[in-house]
Amino acid sequence: xxxxxxxxxxxxxxxxxxxxxxxxxxxxxxxxxxxxxxxxxxxxxxxxxxxxxxxxxxxxxxxxxxxxxxxxxxxxxxxxxxxxxxxxxxxxxxxxxxxxxxxxxxxxxxxxxxxxxxxxxxxxxxxxxxxxxxxxxxxxxxxxxxxxxxxxxxxxxxxxxxxxxxxxxxxxxxxxxxxxxxxxxxxxxxxxxxxxxxxxxxxxxxxxxxxxxxxxxxxxxxxxxxxxxxxxxxxxxxxxxxxxxxxxxxxxxxxxxxxxxxxxxxxxxxxxxxxxxxxxxxxxxxxxxxxxxxxxxxxxxxxxxxxxxxxxxxxxxxxxxxxxxxxxxxxxxxxxxxxxxxxxxxxxxxxxxxxxxxxxxxxxxxxxxxxxxxxxxxxxxxxxxxxxxxxxxxxxxxxxxxxxxxxxxxxxxxxxxxxxxxxxxxxxxxxxxxxxxxxxxxxxxxxxxxxxxxxxxxxxxxxxxxxxxxxxxxxxxxxxxxxxxxxxxxxxxxxxxxxxxxxxxxxxxxxxxxxxxxxxxxxxxxxxxxxxxxxxxxxxxxxxxxxxxxxxxxxxxxxxxxxxxxxxxxxxxxxxxxxxxxxxxxxxxxxxxxxxxxxxxxxxxxxxxxxxxxxxxxxxxxxxxxxxxxxxxxxxxxxxxxxxxxxxxxxxxxxxxxxxxxxxxxxxxxxxxxxxxxxxxxxxxxxxxxxxxxxxxxxxxxxxxxxxxxxxxxxxxxxxxxxxxxxxxxxxxxxxxxxxxxxxxxxxxxxxxxxxxxxxxxxxxxxxxxxxxxxxxxxxxxxxxxxxxxxxxxxxxxxxxxxxxxxxxxxxxxxxxxxxxxxxxxxxxxxxxxxxxxxxxxxxxxxxxxxxxxxxxxxxxxxxxxxxxxxxxxxxxxxxxxxxxxxxxxxxxxxxxxxxxxxxxxxxxxxxxxxxxxxxxxxxxxxxxxxxxxxxxxxxxxxxxxxxxxxxxxxxxxxxxxxxxxxxxxxxxxxxxxx
Numbered sequence: 019x020x021x022x023x024x025x026x027x028x029x030x031x032x033x034x035x036x037x038x039x040x041x042x043x044x045x046x047x048x049x050x051x052x053x054x055x056x057x058x059x060x061x062x063x064x065x066x067x068x069x070x071x072x073x074x075x076x077x078x079x080x081x082x083x084x085x086x087x088x089x090x091x092x093x094x095x096x097x098x099x100x101x102x103x104x105x106x107x108x109x110x111x112x113x114x115x116x117x118x119x120x121x122x123x124x125x126x127x128x129x130x131x132x133x134x135x136x137x138x139x140x141x142x143x144x145x146x147x148x149x150x151x152x153x154x155x156x157x158x159x160x161x162x163x164x165x166x167x168x169x170x171x172x173x174x175x176x177x178x179x180x181x182x183x184x185x186x187x188x189x190x191x192x193x194x195x196x197x198x199x200x201x202x203x204x205x206x207x208x209x210x211x212x213x214x215x216x217x218x219x220x221x222x223x224x225x226x227x228x229x230x231x232x233x234x235x236x237x238x239x240x241x242x243x244x245x246x247x248x249x250x251x252x253x254x255x256x257x258x259x260x261x262x263x264x265x266x267x268x269x270x271x272x273x274x275x276x277x278x279x280x281x282x283x284x285x286x287x288x289x290x291x292x293x294x295x296x297x298x299x300x301x302x303x304x305x306x307x308x309x310x311x312x313x314x315x316x317x318x319x320x321x322x323x324x325x326x327x328x329x330x331x332x333x334x335x336x337x338x339x340x341x342x343x344x345x346x347x348x349x350x351x352x353x354x355x356x357x358x359x360x361x362x363x364x365x366x367x368x369x370x371x372x373x374x375x376x377x378x379x380x381x382x383x384x385x386x387x388x389x390x391x392x393x394x395x396x397x398x399x400x401x402x403x404x405x406x407x408x409x410x411x412x413x414x415x416x417x418x419x420x421x422x423x424x425x426x427x428x429x430x431x432x433x434x435x436x437x438x439x440x441x442x443x444x445x446x447x448x449x450x451x452x453x454x455x456x457x458x459x460x461x462x463x464x465x466x467x468x469x470x471x472x473x474x475x476x477x478x479x480x481x482x483x484x485x486x487x488x489x490x491x492x493x494x495x496x497x498x499x500x501x502x503x504x505x506x507x508x509x510x511x512x513x514x515x516x517x518x519x520x521x522x523x524x525x526x527x528x529x530x531x532x533x534x535x536x537x538x539x540x541x542x543x544x545x546x547x548x549x550x551x552x553x554x555x556x557x558x559x560x561x562x563x564x565x566x567x568x569x570x571x572x573x574x575x576x577x578x579x580x581x582x583x584x585x586x587x588x589x590x591x592x593x594x595x596x597x598x599x600x601x602x603x604x605x606x607x608x609x610x611x612x613x614x615x616x617x618x619x620x621x622x623x624x625x626x627x628x629x630x631x632x633x634x635x636x637x638x639x640x641x642x643x644x645x646x647x648x649x650x651x652x653x654x655x656x657x658x659x660x661x662x663x664x665x666x667x668x669x670x671x672x673x674x675x676x677x678x679x680x681x682x683x684x685x686x687x688x689x690x691x692x693x694x695x696x697x698x699x700x701x702x703x704x705x706x707x708x709x710x711x712x713x714x715x716x717x718x719x720x721x722x723x724x725x726x727x728x729x730x731x732x733x734x735x736x737x738x739x740x741x742x743x744x745x746x747x748x749x750x751x752x753x754x755x756x757x758x759x760x761x762x763x764x765x766x767x768x769x770x771x772x773x774x775x776x777x778x779x780x781x782x783x784x785x786x787x788x789x790x791x792x793x794x795x796x797x798x799x800x801x802x803x804x805x806x807x808x809x810x811x812x813x814x815x816x817x818x819x820x821x822x823x824x825x826x827x828x829x830x831x832x833x834x835x836x837x838x839x840x841x842x843x844x845x846x847x848x849x850x851x852x853x854x855x856x857x858x859x860x861x862x863x864x865x866x867x868x869x870x871x872x873x874x875x876x877x878x879x880x881x882x883x884x885x886x887x888x889x890x891x892x893x894x895x896x897x898x899x900x901x902x903x904x905x906x907x908x909x910x911x912x913x914x915x916x917x918x919x920x921x922x923x924x925x926x927x928x929x930x931x932x933x934x935x936x937x938x939x940x941x942x943x944x945x946x947x948x949x950x951x952x953x954x955x956x957x958x959x960x961x962x963x964x965x966x967x968x969x970x971x972x973x974x975x976x977x978x979x980x981x982x983x984x985x986x987x988x989x990x991x992x993x994x995x996x997x
Contacts, residue, residue, distance in 0.1 A: 029053065030060040034079065042082055050089050058086060058095045065102040070220075070258040073110045073296050080106050093128045100125040101141060108148045111260065111293060113300025113336035115148040122148070139168040140177050146184045153339045153376050155188050162188075176218055179208035183225050186232075191340055193380030195232040196417050202229045223252035227265050234272045237419040237456055242272050260301070263292040267305055274312050275420065277459045277496045279504075280641035283312055287632055300336055303329045307341060310348045314355070315460070316500070317507045317905070322352040340381070343372035347385055354392050362392050383412035384421065390428050394435070403432035423452035423461055430468055439472050446472070463492035467515045474518065483522045489515050490538070497542070498647025501638040502552055503631060505543045510905030513539060517670035524675065529686035533677045533785070536668040537651040540755065540784045540907040547918045548790040549650060552640060554882040554918065556630065559637050566636075570629050577622040578874045583615050623866055630865075630879065652786035655681055663747035665740070666785050667755045669693065674736075678743050679785065685743070691735045697757050699735075703728045704760075707929055710983040722981045729767035729982070737766050737773060749778045749954065749994070753785050759903055762928055764961070765986035772982075774961055778954045780923075780994040783909050787917065791992035794922035796889035801828025801850040804836040806871050808856035814937035815854040818894065821937075822852050822944045837872040838880060850890045850947075850997055854940070857895030857927075864902045864910040869895050881915035889997045890953055891916050892925040894940055899926025899989060913991060923953055923992030935984040939964055947997055954994030961985040 029049060036042045046053070065079035083099030100121045108118035122145040129138035142165040149158035162185045169178040186201035205225055212218040230245035246269040253261040270285035286309050293302035306329045313322045326349045333341040350365035366389050373381040387409040393402035410425035430445035446468045453461030470485030493512060497505055516539035523532035546552060553559075558567050658664060664679040674689040674696075706725045713721055736758075737744070744750065750773075752763045763781075764774040773779065782788055803826075805819025806812075816832050823830035828850070831840055836855070845851055856870040868877035893899075893912065901911035908914075916924050925943075939960045946956035964985040967978065979985060 027060050029057060030064055033061070033082065034064060034075075039078065039081070042078075043085055046082065046086055046089060053086060053090070055095075058083065058090075058092075058098050061086065062098045062102055066105070069106055069110055070256075070260055073106065073112070073260070073298055076106045076110060077103070094132060094134075097125040097128040097137070097141070100128075101144070104148075105144050108144055108151070111296070111298025111301035113151070113303075113338065115151045116337055118148040119145055119152070135168050136172050136174060136177075139165040139181075140174070143177065143181045143184055146181065147187060150184065150188045150191055151336075151338050153191075155192060155377070158188050159185070175208050175212055176215070176221070179205045179212075179218070179225075180221055182208065183221070183228060186228060190228070190232055190235075192376075192378055193235070193416060193418070195235040199229065199232045199236065202232065219252070220256050220258060223249050223256065223258065224261055226252065227261065227268055230265075230268045230272070234268075234275065236417055237452075239272060239276060239456060243269065246272065259292065260296065260298065263289040264301070267308065271308055271311075274308070274315070276457065278499050279312060279315065279496075280499055280501050280635060280638050283309070283501070283635045284638075286312070287635060299332070300338075303332045304341065307333075307345060307348070310345070314348060314351050315508075316504050317355060317510050318504070319352040319355040322348060326352070339372055340376055340378070343369045343376070343381065346372070347381075347388065350385075351388055354388070354395065357395075359392055359396060363389070366392070379412055380416055380418065380421075383409040383425075387421075387425055387428065390425075390432075394428065394432055399432045399435040403429050403436065406432060419452050420456065420458065420461075423449045423458075426452075427461065427464055427468070430465075434468065434472060434475075439475060443469065443472050459492040459496045463489045463496065463515075465489075466492065467518070470515075470518060474522070479522055479525055483519065483526070486515055486519045486522065490519065490535075494538070494649045495647050497649075498644075499641050501631070501635045501641060502543050502546055503554070503634055505546075506904030506906055506908035506910065508905065509542070509908075513906070514671075520668060520670050520675060521673070524686055524688065529677060530684040532675070532686055533666065533679065533684055534651050536666060536675070536677065537784060537786050538649045540668075540753075542649060542906050543908050544783060544914050544917060545650075545652070545786050547914075548787065549652075550640060553637070554634060556633065556879065556883055563633060563636065566629060566633055570626060570633070573622055573626050573629070574879075577619060577626060580615055580619045580622060581875065620862075623863055626879070627863065627865055650786075652789040654679060654785040654788050655684075657788045657792045658751075659749075661747055662749040662751060663744060664751040664753065664782075664785060664788075666753040667736075667758055669756045676740060678740065680747075687740065687743075689735070689739055693757075696732065696735055699728055699732050700757060700761055703732075704929075707983050710981055711930070711932065715978065718978055718981060725765075725982055726767045729765055729772075730769055732761065733766040733768050733773065736761075736763075738768065744777070747777065749780075751780050751782055751785075751788070751994075753782045755907055756903060759901065759909065760928070762982065762986040762989070764989060765982040772965070772986075774958060774986075775965075778952075778958045778994070780954045780990040780992070782991065783913065783917075784907075787992070791917075791922045792995075794889070794920065794993070795887065796922055796997075797847055797849045797887040800848040801826040801852065802844055802848045803828060803830045803852040804841060804854065804871065805830060805832045806836040806855040807833065808870055812854075812856060812933050814933040815856075815894070818854045818937035818940050819852060821941050822854075825941070825944045826850065826948050834872045838874050838876045841871070841876060842880075842884065846885050846887055849888060850892075851886070851888050851921075852892045852894065852940070852944075854894040854937075857893065857898050859897035859900040859911070861900075861902055864912075867897075867900075867911050869893065869898070878912055878915045881912065881919055884919040886916070886920035888921040889993070890923050890925065890947075891921040892940070892943075893927065894925075894931075894936055896927060896930040899924075899928050899987075899991070917992065921992070923990060923994065925953075925957060925988055925990055927987040928989065929983070929987045931987050932984055935964060935979045938979070939985065939988065950996060952994055952996050954990055957988065957990050961988065 029052060033042055033045050036045055061079060061083050065076055065083065068076035068079055080099060080102035083102050084096065087096035087099050104118040104121035107114040122141055126138045126141040129141060142161050146158045146162050162181060165181055166178060169181060182201050182205040186198040189198035189201065202225060209218045209222045226245045226249035230242045230249060233242035233245055246265055250262055250265040253265055266285040267289040270282040274282035286305050290302055290305040293305060306325055310322045310325045326345045330342060330345045333345060346365050346369040350362045350369060353362035353365060366385055370382055370385040373385060386405055390402045390405040406425045406429035410422050413422035413425060426445045426449045430442045430449065433442035433445060446465050449461055450465035453465055466485045466489035470482045470489060473482035473485055493515065497508060500508055516535055519535045520532045523535060556570055558564055654664060658681045660681055666677040668675045672693055674691055674693060676687050676689060678685045706721055706728065710721055764779045766773040803819035803823040805816040807816050819830045819832060853869055858868060860867045865879050866877050868875045898912050901909035901913055904910050913924060913926060942960035942963050943956050946959055964979040967980060
């Protein structure tokens with residue numbers, strides 16, 4: 019490097035070290051006599067370097083170049099500034115492609131006017147990239163041909179390699195991946211010719227990133243992963259942080275296709291965080307598009323629609339029509355997943371038109387394939403088959419094996435629905451071959467399941483069972499790669515394979531094996547939480563979590579403050595209800611303000627949920643551990659005493675199966691009932707229950723008779739057919755399924771007595787959970803009771819907590835002392851924990867179901883942060899036992915959170931409970947627990963006392979509490995033994 023060049027470099031370093039733009043401009047003016055072409059070149063090199071590290075400073079450097087050109091009045095200096103500014107606008111991730119093209123055209127014009135064709139050709143490289151992003155492919159290719167000739171004639175191999183790379187980008191966007199790969203390989207040969215030049219090495223790293231994309235599209239996944247990892251290593255080593263983030267993004271998309279969902283989401287989160295921090299808008303919203311791809315596979319359709327509605331407008335503003343169309347396509351798939359087929363087809367039409375305008379036949383076929391899937395769901399099997407086969411031909415002609423396999427699969431399903439079994443089997447076998455050769459579980463599990471269905475149709479039960487078993491192995495491999503909180507939604511549409519296997523096992527008279535598959539289908543996330551002690555707490559596990567945790571804490575405090583403004587001031591006679599559902603007469607201004615607060619709270623809760631999920635994704639190392647992917651079921655029979663019968667209900671293809679499990683045997687019975695009728699009866703029962711609080715005493719007996727009539731019909735359907743098997747057992751453990759979770763089994767009525775009067779009853783979300791409840795090691799002693807009257811509206815809650823503490827020799831925290839912070843501080847050291855308060859079930863977001871304490875709410879999210887050693891937790895409030903029944907029969911709500919936190923058993927409520935009668939029931943319950951009774955026996959005794967009109971063995975309640983509304987909401991989950 020010559021002395022003049024060193025002076026230029028030194029001046030530029032001094033210039034860029036100045037903190038303010040005004041100071042930098044003054045420096046340029048003061049040193050203009052020292053600044054020459056070498057200084058301009060040095061500043062341009064710095065701008066290019068900063069573009070890879072710090073977009074804001076790169077833009078500043080570009081503006082300084084333009085200002086320098088004004089001072090020197092040299093048009094060639096201005097061309098350098100235009101190039102720097104255009105590259106920042108385009109390559110920098112801002113996505114301002116139209117502006118970039120205009121800047122580059124001006125620069126090219128300057129070079130043309132000065133008869134500098136090589137510089138003009140160089141200027142076209144960035145222009146080709148920007149034109150490709152804008153979908154102006156013909157213009158970009160024409161420009162590329164001219165520039166390639168100029169660069170080749172002048173032996174400008176580095177610039178020719180860069181140009182060839184951008185030509186590959188055009189073909190990649192057109193999904194002409196084989197052509198793109200050939201161009202990338204040409205570019206790599208050119209870089210190899212240049213040897214170890216620093217600029218060539220940096221460009222080669224970016225080239226590897228582009229190669230990884232087309233290798234993935236061509237189904238060459240190992241090579242794609244290797245290329246991404248090579249690019250990431252080189253880009254990180256050379257300080258190209260933005261490029262490294264894009265390499266992570268590319269690797270994430272490959273992992274996503276291979277079903278490594280959590281790893282994909284984790285890498286996308288890392289890339290998004292960098293792009294947002296560096297102000298690279300286009301890159302950040304592109305990440306959101308890829309995230310929406312993942313969320314589609316996880317069946318989080320509402321999240322996809324929310325995300326796409328935001329990024330669609332942003333892509334439209336940027337003018338990137340391909341990404342707009344891809345976003346609309348994802349919206350269509352989400353609509354279809356929500357069974358909003360009219361909207362799905364409308365979005366598919368819009369996306370197809372845009373892909374057609376881009377002359378992108380592959381993306382047109384992708385859109386048509388989604389249409390074929392919708393047609394199948396609408397029962398138009400012939401049309402679905404034809405469209406899917408046409409799509410497969412397009413994909414095959416472009417050497418895209420994964421897309422072709424997806425088309426074969428949809429065609430196979432349509433052929434099966436048309437009873438063309440040989441055709442369906444051939445297509446499914448082709449799909450399976452691709453899935454196995456590329457190791458894509460999403461394809462292999464669906465192929466095996468379809469082959470099992472076809473075997474069932476031919477009455478080959480053994481073959482059907484073998485195929486379905488393979489399908490479940492692959493499905494569970496996929497499920498295991500997910501962060502645990504995403505597993506319920508993911509499994510929502512995948513229960514059919516488990517249902518098929520259960521039915522096949524029963525056909526083969528293998529009830530024990532059938533029970534195992536029923537358990538593998540149910541409440542898996544909870545069991546994984548218990549078995550592997552997965553951590554769902556909101557806590558910092560690494561330095562990278564700190565900012566996220568701080569934001570979570572800020573949003574939660576803001577949410578709690580807003581929620582207090584949301585709550586109704588109306589008097590309550592029950593310990594719950596949704597405060598925002600108040601329907602009394604209020605002024606328009608009140609209602610308008612209340613609606614605004616409600617929307618604010620819901621928006622905050624959505625942000626909190628998303629941040630919590632991001633935290634869990636970051637720390638889901640278990641999703642990478644293959645030894646944890648195999649679903650395990652726990653033995654239940656060793657934990658059943660001779661007096662206990664476990665009833666596990668399982669719905670398989672609208673047929674109700676009941677497994678009857680004792681310490682020595684497993685039987686199964688199919689109940690020939692109409693499940694729709696069961697659901698109607700449950701709805702009628704809930705209407706009856708809701709009427710009780712508003713009914714005067716004169717009509718109470720009528721409601722009781724009506725309720726008994728409904729409960730008698732339910733008993734005839736669910737219990738009476740099992741009567742002979744139930745009779746020898748004094749204790750029942752009920753494991754419901756689907757809508758049966760909302761049914762109070764203890765209140766089923768045989769015309770003379772309730773089921774509770776005949777048996778002691780407890781519940782489980784899944785039979786495998788019993789082991790963890792029975793093997794829990796509770797604290798040695800101690801009872802804590804929390805009582806909060808919700809502003810004086812629930813006086814018996816305070817009385818109840820005080821009485822229970824006195825009966826049990828425990829300690830009570832009442833009113834202002836009953837705070838969430840106090841509970842978190844003391845809960846881990848007690849054997850029994852009692853919470854009497856106002857409760858709120860949130861079916862829209864069960865993460866925020868909870869209990870109202872002195873200075874805030876104890877929500878499901880808070881409970882995930884508790885560590886309990888309790889034998890019993892009693893939630894003496896409304897609807898604390900209500901859960902959203904998610905995919906895989908996962909129960910989302912307070913029950914799951916408390917079992918995860920470590921309690922051996924819970925007493926919960928199914929509906930809004932009355933304040934006074936609840937206090938009576940709880941006092942009787944704890945009196946018997948203090949005398950050493952079993953938890954199940956004590957709860958049964960307390961409920962029987964209300965049925966009989968007594969609060970204890972000595973005195974009458976003075977109120978008619980015999981209606982199931984008063985005593986039946988409470989049920990015991992988990993270990994029913996003594997405290």
